[in-house]
Amino acid sequence: MAAVVLRSVTKQFGLSPVLRDIDLEVADGELVVLVGPSGCGKSTLLRVIAGLEELTHGSIEIAGRRVDGLPPQERSVAMMFQSYALYPHMTAYQNMAFGLSLARYDRAEIARRVHHAAERLQISALLDRKPAELSGGQRQRVALGRAIVRDPAVFLLDEPLSNLDAGLRARTRLELAKLHRELGATILYVTHDQLEAMTLGQRLVVLREGRVEQVGTPLEIYRLPRNVFVAGFIGSPAMNFLDASVVSADVREVLCKLEGGALVRAAVNGTPLHRDERVTVGVRPEHLHQTSDPEAPLHGNVTVAEVVGEACYAYLEIAGARDGFVVARLDADTPVRAGTALQLHAPPERVHVFDAAGDALERSGMRRS
Amino acid sequence: MTPMVVALAVAAGWPLARTVWLSFTDATLAGPADVAWIGFANYLEHDAGEWYGVLADPQWWHAVRNTLVFAVVSVGLETMLGLAIALALNTPFRGRGLVRAAVLVPWAIPTVVSAKLWAWMLNDEFGILNHVLLGLGVISAPIAWVANPDLALGAVIAVDVWKTTPFMVLLILAGLQMLPQDCYEAARVDGVSPVKVFLRVTLPLLWPALAVAVAFRALDALRIFDLVYVLTANSTSTMSISVYARQQLIDFQDIGYGSAASTLVFLTIGLAAIAYLRLVRLRPGETA
Ligand SMILES: Nc1ncnc2c1ncn2[C@@H]1O[C@H](COP(=O)(O)OP(=O)(O)OP(=O)(O)O)[C@@H](O)[C@H]1O
Numbered sequence: 001m002a003a004v005v006l007r008s009v010t011k012q013f014g015l016s017p018v019l020r021d022i023d024l025e026v027a028d029g030e031l032v033v034l035v036g037p038s039g040c041g042k043s044t045l046l047r048v049i050a051g052l053e054e055l056t057h058g059s060i061e062i063a064g065r066r067v068d069g070l071p072p073q074e075r076s077v078a079m080m081f082q083s084y085a086l087y088p089h090m091t092a093y094q095n096m097a098f099g100l101s102l103a104r105y106d107r108a109e110i111a112r113r114v115h116h117a118a119e120r121l122q123i124s125a126l127l128d129r130k131p132a133e134l135s136g137g138q139r140q141r142v143a144l145g146r147a148i149v150r151d152p153a154v155f156l157l158d159e160p161l162s163n164l165d166a167g168l169r170a171r172t173r174l175e176l177a178k179l180h181r182e183l184g185a186t187i188l189y190v191t192h193d194q195l196e197a198m199t200l201g202q203r204l205v206v207l208r209e210g211r212v213e214q215v216g217t218p219l220e221i222y223r224l225p226r227n228v229f230v231a232g233f234i235g236s237p238a239m240n241f242l243d244a245s246v247v248s249a250d251v252r253e254v255l256c257k258l259e260g261g262a263l264v265r266a267a268v269n270g271t272p273l274h275r276d277e278r279v280t281v282g283v284r285p286e287h288l289h290q291t292s293d294p295e296a297p298l299h300g301n302v303t304v305a306e307v308v309g310e311a312c313y314a315y316l317e318i319a320g321a322r323d324g325f326v327v328a329r330l331d332a333d334t335p336v337r338a339g340t341a342l343q344l345h346a347p348p349e350r351v352h353v354f355d356a357a358g359d360a361l362e363r364s365g366m367r368r369s
Numbered sequence: 370m371t372p373m374v375v376a377l378a379v380a381a382g383w384p385l386a387r388t389v390w391l392s393f394t395d396a397t398l399a400g401p402a403d404v405a406w407i408g409f410a411n412y413l414e415h416d417a418g419e420w421y422g423v424l425a426d427p428q429w430w431h432a433v434r435n436t437l438v439f440a441v442v443s444v445g446l447e448t449m450l451g452l453a454i455a456l457a458l459n460t461p462f463r464g465r466g467l468v469r470a471a472v473l474v475p476w477a478i479p480t481v482v483s484a485k486l487w488a489w490m491l492n493d494e495f496g497i498l499n500h501v502l503l504g505l506g507v508i509s510a511p512i513a514w515v516a517n518p519d520l521a522l523g524a525v526i527a528v529d530v531w532k533t534t535p536f537m538v539l540l541i542l543a544g545l546q547m548l549p550q551d552c553y554e555a556a557r558v559d560g561v562s563p564v565k566v567f568l569r570v571t572l573p574l575l576w577p578a579l580a581v582a583v584a585f586r587a588l589d590a591l592r593i594f595d596l597v598y599v600l601t602a603n604s605t606s607t608m609s610i611s612v613y614a615r616q617q618l619i620d621f622q623d624i625g626y627g628s629a630a631s632t633l634v635f636l637t638i639g640l641a642a643i644a645y646l647r648l649v650r651l652r653p654g655e656t657a
């Protein structure tokens with residue numbers, strides 16, 4: 001059974017549409033991650049599901065029950081707010097216990113739940129403090145704790161880990177993954193963090209300007225982005241885009257000519273294309289390899305080389321590149337410095353081609369569902 | 370800092386010091402030139418088996434009682450009404466801005482004017498209140514609202530509540546708008562009952578603003594003068610300590626005795642302020 005079903009969910013503030021015609025089904029026990037640029041409507045979507053904002057039109061079902069039109073408390077959701085929304089005059093403990101009514105739980109059960117959640121989030125020592133006496137990351141964990149002590153049908157978590165340092169974030173992420181498995185909870189999770197999105201999400205929803213751009217498993221979205229926006233948004237560093245024109249295209253392969261004259265092969269179905277059509281070629285930094293072949297499609301001089309431990313990011317000036325340069329993720333041991341001349345090659349099955357409208361051409365030999 | 374202290378000393382300290390000094394003399398309005406120091410005689414003196422002085426005057430103690438009853442009841446009512454109205458005005462509805470402005474009208478009218486207004490409306494012969502009540506059949510004979518000693522203090526309190534509740538509404542509304550809105554959304558999603566939210570979230574968060582508003586009003590109410598004087602003049606049934614002091618000073622032209630009463634008014638209010646601040650600070654869990 002689907003835990004959350006959104007049908008043509010639309011929300012306008014005054015005349016400006018913030019959510020446009022969103023359809024989404026979240027399965028029971030699924031963890032769905034919402035990603036998208038700032039201001040694309042992620043928080044608004046959670047607020048609409050929680051019932052804090054009224055729908056302009058469309059419908060929402062939670063656990064098989066139509067809930068739009070019901071007040072928030074009857075929707076059986078727990079929400080963690082991006083702003084934390086802690087009660088400033090209450091201690092961390094009181095904050096977490098406040099939503100647990102004495103009608104449903106006895107005092108001992110409330111204490112057990114709060115302490116259990118606090119332990120998982122490593123805030124047991126902070127339970128007597130008020131929000132003003134906590135750091136941003138500590139407040140965030142109290143807010144997360146307040147959501148997880150309840151047992152709703154759906155959790156709505158708005159950037160729950162954004163304020164934590166790298167180590168704590170990784171640990172809390174694991175705790176969340178464990179929690180999700182143990183509780184079998186249905187979670188809608190907003191994040192700006194690529195790693196969180198890729199590792200936590202069973203499915204990813206990419207939003208732009210209130211529209212769903214693509215829904216799929218993290219790997220699907222990484223491998224088969226539907227358009228330039230999704231391709232550029234998912235993956236870090238972002239995909240390289242190069243302007244090109246079609247030399248030849250058939251059902252298995254497209255041959256493109258870059259601005260500089262070099263030829264690039266892509267294993268995509270080129271039947272919708274015609275000769276000389278303008279296209280955009282996309283290659284991820286991690287799919288560019290160094291080669292000694294002088295005919296290699298991409299060659300140029302390194303302007304900056306960043307060694308980040310396990311890898312070296314080389315920035316090459318290449319004509320026709322969207323940002324003026326192309327980034328390649330090379331082995332950290334590769335001896336490159338600023339000024340080194342590099343030849344790069346990309347396997348055709350890793351090269352993406354987008355038409356003039358920005359839509360991706362299908363990978364050859366595959367059918368996208 | 371220093372200029373402020375000097376300004377305060379000149380503006381408030383000097384008249385106060387002079388009043389205190391006069392209260393230890395036998396000065397009268399007729400001849401303040403040759404005054405003699407008579408110690409505490411204006412306050413309390415035992416002479417020939419009799420007690421004299423302000424503190425021995427049953428009229429004074431009656432005024433103290435009136436003032437305390439007036440302050441506690443009117444500020445209490447104003448706080449409760451003010452809270453209720455402010456909460457209502459804090460929820461969004463069509464035309465809220467207009468209602469907010471309208472609520473302030475009674476407060477914007479000068480006290481003397483509104484007191485006079487009410488004196489007419491409460492008049493037993495020509496007042497509109499009696500007219501309406503008679504017309505509705507609620508009462509069978511006109512009531513002397515301000516002349517009847519049993520009703521007069523109630524009438525004064527009612528007019529003060531009418532006049533000053535808007536001020537309370539304004540202060541509380543300002544406090545309400547400072548409250549973090551997202552907490553309320555969290556409480557809604559968690560299904561916390563509105564009563565529990567009010568008692569456990571709104572009231573504690575509003576407490577500092579409320580305490581200041583109540584302190585302001587209480588100190589104001591303790592020195593009530595104009596309303597009482599315009600509505601009921603020197604009637605003993607409503608006489609406040611300020612009216613008492615004025616009567617001694619102006620009507621009886623006894624500056625020494627009147628100054629003693631004024632000094633006592635000052636002391637009473639000062640003590641009330643200190644006691645109140647103590648009370649507010651001692652409330653558990655409310656130290657910032
Ligand atoms: N109450 C409101 N009234 C008018 N516009 C609003 C309101 N709330 C949000 N918006 C607008 O809706 C858009 C989406 O906002 P939202 O908070 O959902 O973005 P977001 O995706 O959560 O962004 P971020 O990643 O920065 O948190 C923004 O352009 C914002 O200005």
Ligand SMILES: [Mg+2]
Pocket residue numbers: 042043044082158
């Ligand atoms: Mg947001």
